[in-house]
Amino acid sequence: xxxxxxxxxxxxxxxxxxxxxxxxxxxxxxxxxxxxxxxxxxxxxxxxxxxxxxxxxxxxxxxxxxxxxxxxxxxxxxxxxxxxxxxxxxxxxxxxxxxxxxxxxxxxxxxxxxxxxxxxxxxxxxxxxxxxxxxxxxxxxxxxxxxxxxxxxxxxxxxxxxxxxxxxxxxxxxxxxxxxxxxxxxxxxxxxxxxxxxxxxxxxxx
Amino acid sequence: xxxxxxxxxxxxxxxxxxxxxxxxxxxxxxxxxxxxxxxxxxxxxxxxxxxxxxxxxxxxxxxxxxxxxxxxxxxxxxxxxxxxxxxxxxxxxxxxxxxxxxxxxxxxxxxxxxxxxxxxxxxxxxxxxxxxxxxxxxxxxxxxxxxxxxxxxxxxxxxxxxxxxxxxxxxxxxxxxxxxxxxxxxxxxxxxxxxxxxxxxxxxxx
Numbered sequence: 252x253x254x255x256x257x258x259x260x261x262x263x264x265x266x267x268x269x270x271x272x273x274x275x276x277x278x279x280x281x282x283x284x285x286x287x288x289x290x291x292x293x294x295x296x297x298x299x300x301x302x303x304x305x306x307x308x309x310x311x312x313x314x315x316x317x318x319x320x321x322x323x324x325x326x327x328x329x330x331x332x333x334x335x336x337x338x339x340x341x342x343x344x345x346x347x348x349x350x351x352x353x354x355x356x357x358x359x360x361x362x363x364x365x366x367x368x369x370x371x372x373x374x375x376x377x378x379x380x381x382x383x384x385x386x387x388x389x390x391x392x393x394x395x396x397x398x399x400x401x402x403x404x405x406x407x408x409x410x411x412x413x414x415x416x417x418x419x420x421x422x423x424x425x426x427x428x429x430x431x432x433x434x435x436x437x438x439x440x441x442x443x444x445x446x447x448x449x450x451x452x453x454x455x456x457x
Numbered sequence: 458x459x460x461x462x463x464x465x466x467x468x469x470x471x472x473x474x475x476x477x478x479x480x481x482x483x484x485x486x487x488x489x490x491x492x493x494x495x496x497x498x499x500x501x502x503x504x505x506x507x508x509x510x511x512x513x514x515x516x517x518x519x520x521x522x523x524x525x526x527x528x529x530x531x532x533x534x535x536x537x538x539x540x541x542x543x544x545x546x547x548x549x550x551x552x553x554x555x556x557x558x559x560x561x562x563x564x565x566x567x568x569x570x571x572x573x574x575x576x577x578x579x580x581x582x583x584x585x586x587x588x589x590x591x592x593x594x595x596x597x598x599x600x601x602x603x604x605x606x607x608x609x610x611x612x613x614x615x616x617x618x619x620x621x622x623x624x625x626x627x628x629x630x631x632x633x634x635x636x637x638x639x640x641x642x643x644x645x646x647x648x649x650x651x652x653x654x655x656x657x658x659x660x661x662x663x
Binding site for chain 2 (some may be wrong): 376429
């Protein structure tokens, strides 16, 4: 029993270390992108020796993909919480998502932006494993938003013939562009412009 | 006179070398971004020794800014050619711009995307000189497109109360997002989706 417990503790501790590396990697990659992020900085901030790193990840790219997976998981949770919120009318949920995005930009002084947007821009032309993984992330966001827009149609908030999937696809394209401009201007104004135009023209209430 | 000519030749040759470095830098930075671009590769492809590089540029960042300026100049010329084309109705000019973008994506197998979009994503949070320079580039694009949309209003193609400046601002945000998705999917589909939605909802003819 004692041995089993010790093994369990070691396992928990190993898992904690891996989680800490991924969490700190998420923070740093969100600000700096992949190439400019040095493993040394990740290890120093996570207080993990280099040897341990290679117990968890075969290489830096392997670590980067785990960071993308973590970011995708967190974002899916956030989108489900906001876009499936039964207490709020469907189009208001989209407003709530944008409002939370604005708060996030302010919280990190416009330095973080969107991790998958950043990595897509940086790596789409260079690395196929990142390119394909990030496509799956956007596909998931599109599906979740598309479902919310379907609910908006049922609730009579959008025209019955609105193409939810295409509108969701366009929303995320323009959202990524808005986040990029917000980083560039260090201002929430681009996201506010995005919101105003999306709701005036694209997600126009019936 | 002979000395003057020799000086002129040397000057022309110096200027050629600088231009070649910037042209090759534009190609490589468009694909790889700033951090992943090694000066050695630029110098090798331009066939220029390292010592010469520092005659022209104080450092890699200085070179990067010159590349941004060159890209901005080329793009301004292209936008003026297309968006001020007096032989074509104003909204058709916007179509023509998008069509040329689609051809460009195909030509470079979806690897290049938009240099200022790439560098904005990579450097906006890290380097203030790039951030401010790239803002100026987008401001110029917005002005040129805004003028074209003003002409569309005069021609009765857009409602008289359309806010050309805000629509132009939104167009470029969403455009950058569409180019990013095209790189990610290695497909022109995102840009076609962008075009269809922009013309159906945002730049809807009167």
